[in-house]
Amino acid sequence: MDTSVIELRKHLKKKLDVSRYEHTIGVSYMCQALAMRYGYDLHKAEMAGLFHDCAKKYDDTTMLNKCLEHGLPITEDEREEPSLLHAKLGAWMAENKYGIKDKDILNAIECHTTGKTGMSLLDKILYVADYIEPGRYKAGNLTEMRRLAFLDLDRACLSIMESILDYLHSAKCQIDQKTIQACEDMKRVVNSRSESE
Numbered sequence: 001m002d003t004s005v006i007e008l009r010k011h012l013k014k015k016l017d018v019s020r021y022e023h024t025i026g027v028s029y030m031c032q033a034l035a036m037r038y039g040y041d042l043h044k045a046e047m048a049g050l051f052h053d054c055a056k057k058y059d060d061t062t063m064l065n066k067c068l069e070h071g072l073p074i075t076e077d078e079r080e081e082p083s084l085l086h087a088k089l090g091a092w093m094a095e096n097k098y099g100i101k102d103k104d105i106l107n108a109i110e111c112h113t114t115g116k117t118g119m120s121l122l123d124k125i126l127y128v129a130d131y132i133e134p135g136r137y138k139a140g141n142l143t144e145m146r147r148l149a150f151l152d153l154d155r156a157c158l159s160i161m162e163s164i165l166d167y168l169h170s171a172k173c174q175i176d177q178k179t180i181q182a183c184e185d186m187k188r189v190v191n192s193r194s195e196s197e
């Protein structure tokens, strides 16, 4: 294995709490497994997984302040629900603290909580990996999503988005507009594929 990856893991282990670190490693491996399945660059997938939650070590107020300090734009939805900012701040940290210059990796980290319209293959790999990594156990549809992820990534993405939206609605949580737009866009992608099949 690339020694820099080992060093990076050691560093993240010190920075993140135990469960966040274990989740991070799970997502990183799952990103690589999906990259194998869908013919994507393994190293880029691994990096996206390793850094995706690097800003989660901060509380909401600190994240808000750090975003302001670094001039990162904050939407109304993010102001209402600052935990969403860990994706945006995480992408900033990956670039500016850890020297990741690859835009595909940075973009995937930035949209990993909400998704977005026009998601790339790496965006989808990280989004799905974050939901299905082996340490997750709460969602009722995990068995089905883990199976679907390796059969049809777009459909897995859509199903995960729909179940997250259902959950947010039922729990009366703040919903970021990007989550709704991402789901609508993925619906279009899946439907247009079905029509041409």
Ligand SMILES: [Fe+2]
Binding pocket: 052, 053, 086, 112, 113
């Ligand atoms: Fe996250």
Ligand SMILES: [Fe+2]
Binding pocket: 023, 027, 052, 053, 130
């Ligand atoms: Fe995560």
